[in-house]
Amino acid sequence: MLLATISFSNRLGGSMQRIAPLANATSRNTRSIGSSLHSQSHKQTPSKTHHFYSIPDSSFPQGYLATGLHCGVKKIKSTSSPPPLDLGIVLSTSPRTSAAACFTKNAFKAAPVTVSTEVLAQTGGRARALVVNSGCANAVTGKQGLRDAWDMVRTTDALLATHGATNSSGSMENQTLVMSTGVIGQLLPINTILSGIERASVSCGSQEALGFAGWEKVAKAFMTTDTFPKLRARSFELNGTTVRIAGIDKGAGMIHPNMGPPSAPHATLLGLIATDAAINPKSLQSALTYAVERSFNSISVDGDMSTNDTIVAFANGAASGLENNEEIDEEQNPEEFRIFRNELTSFAVDLAKLVVRDGEGATKFVTVTVQGAPTFEDAHKIASTVSTSSLVKCALYGEDANWGRILCAVGYTTSLSRPIDPTKISLSFIPSDGSEPLKLLTQGEPEIVDEVRAKVILEREELEIKVELGLGSEIAQYFTCDLSHVRRQDYVFILY
Numbered sequence: 001m002l003l004a005t006i007s008f009s010n011r012l013g014g015s016m017q018r019i020a021p022l023a024n025a026t027s028r029n030t031r032s033i034g035s036s037l038h039s040q041s042h043k044q045t046p047s048k049t050h051h052f053y054s055i056p057d058s059s060f061p062q063g064y065l066a067t068g069l070h071c072g073v074k075k076i077k078s079t080s081s082p083p084p085l086d087l088g089i090v091l092s093t094s095p096r097t098s099a100a101a102c103f104t105k106n107a108f109k110a111a112p113v114t115v116s117t118e119v120l121a122q123t124g125g126r127a128r129a130l131v132v133n134s135g136c137a138n139a140v141t142g143k144q145g146l147r148d149a150w151d152m153v154r155t156t157d158a159l160l161a162t163h164g165a166t167n168s169s170g171s172m173e174n175q176t177l178v179m180s181t182g183v184i185g186q187l188l189p190i191n192t193i194l195s196g197i198e199r200a201s202v203s204c205g206s207q208e209a210l211g212f213a214g215w216e217k218v219a220k221a222f223m224t225t226d227t228f229p230k231l232r233a234r235s236f237e238l239n240g241t242t243v244r245i246a247g248i249d250k251g252a253g254m255i256h257p258n259m260g261p262p263s264a265p266h267a268t269l270l271g272l273i274a275t276d277a278a279i280n281p282k283s284l285q286s287a288l289t290y291a292v293e294r295s296f297n298s299i300s301v302d303g304d305m306s307t308n309d310t311i312v313a314f315a316n317g318a319a320s321g322l323e324n325n326e327e328i329d330e331e332q333n334p335e336e337f338r339i340f341r342n343e344l345t346s347f348a349v350d351l352a353k354l355v356v357r358d359g360e361g362a363t364k365f366v367t368v369t370v371q372g373a374p375t376f377e378d379a380h381k382i383a384s385t386v387s388t389s390s391l392v393k394c395a396l397y398g399e400d401a402n403w404g405r406i407l408c409a410v411g412y413t414t415s416l417s418r419p420i421d422p423t424k425i426s427l428s429f430i431p432s433d434g435s436e437p438l439k440l441l442t443q444g445e446p447e448i449v450d451e452v453r454a455k456v457i458l459e460r461e462e463l464e465i466k467v468e469l470g471l472g473s474e475i476a477q478y479f480t481c482d483l484s485h486v487r488r489q490d491y492v493f494i495l496y
Helices: 017-038 111-123 142-163 190-204 212-221 281-293 334-357 376-388 390-397 404-411 451-459
Strands: 064-069 087-092 098-104 129-136 176-183 230-238 241-250 270-275 310-315 365-373 426-431 438-442 462-468 474-481 486-488 492-495
Touching: 064 190, 064 212, 087 142, 087 190, 087 212, 087 270, 098 111, 098 281, 111 142, 111 176, 111 310, 129 142, 129 212, 129 270, 142 176, 142 190, 176 310, 212 230, 212 241, 230 334, 241 334, 270 334, 281 310, 281 334, 334 365, 334 474, 365 376, 376 390, 376 404, 376 462, 376 474, 390 404, 390 474, 404 462, 426 451, 438 451
Parallel strands: 129 176, 270 310, 365 462
Antiparallel strands: 064 087, 087 129, 098 310, 230 241, 241 270, 365 474, 426 438, 426 462, 486 492
């Protein structure tokens, strides 16, 4: 049974007066339930700040300038602490930069999604800058929202003229992709944002824009309800050259992305991945679409798809030793493309996991692995169904080894290429400490389960649920969390 009392803030926008009669009608039961629960002790949400740490400047890709600042979208809550960063900018100084993106499939696509889709189409995937604001989503804002997003494009393009090389076409127009995150249904304070973009020119020209300090500011500018900045960087070998890749994402609530490429455009998930590898726009889009399906499209916190979900990738070919190299092409250079795609996918998975770890109220990080499926799509659908099951997620929070809920979710998954065969399914818990898996079901036959060990496994902050279908060789993973009680002042209180 699920009981919830919800106090809406303006994050969702609009009036909530219509729900007042329902709130009044249930207030007596709500008070008694709430009083009872508040009298009990609850598990504390574990600290997540250790997931953010300093990264050496040498780890970041060459040919990018990154900065963030407070422009005034977010309110300053305390004069004793630095103002919250709410504007981030990343510029590629390489004249031949490839860009790709995957966007939300929500029918209410935010203005930045529409504008960024058009920029990619107009430039043939040759955009070279990203501007992001947090605190206001610029979603469901009509024609004015579109005008505001285009103004952000043009003002950031001017920074490229100051700090970036002229691109191969000689044009400096419409080179910028846009992201916004925050409150839905409210117009941007656009003059404040445009002024902030102009002021960013100074910091874009500083030494810190080349390394960790600049990228850290961008990561902080992405944040809304996040409890830590989500920033990663790594390097890998490609064609005998060391190339680097850096990534930022944000998200803690309204997380169940379903994104596709701009050719079929479909609290919010936003992400940026930038590399100094050389790959053409079409191949970069192919690699990003593949990676997103196995990373950002494979996470869920609360089951809600945002209006603004966007993942952007840049590849500028600025790595040392690549100056005269041709860009990788998926058809002409299949082996190099495969290496790049797999590295991009692995990196995207690491970034996506950070979002789940920071899920609002989450106390557990759970990997759901479905293997032995006829197709990847089948495995992915089943993993998604298990990961979004309220009963499964509640059992995880309660540390209850009620594995029948997992099988139930597997069984009601729809639109599979082949029916589930209950006699072939095996199920197990995989402990995070590397000890032996706890078998729950083997080829349709229940095991005698050690309830004490099951409890110990479920008490840990991480675990894996593994489902073997016995119908093929394909595998997919989903990353999810439990459903707990969440309390944030003036925001939301949910009891599961």
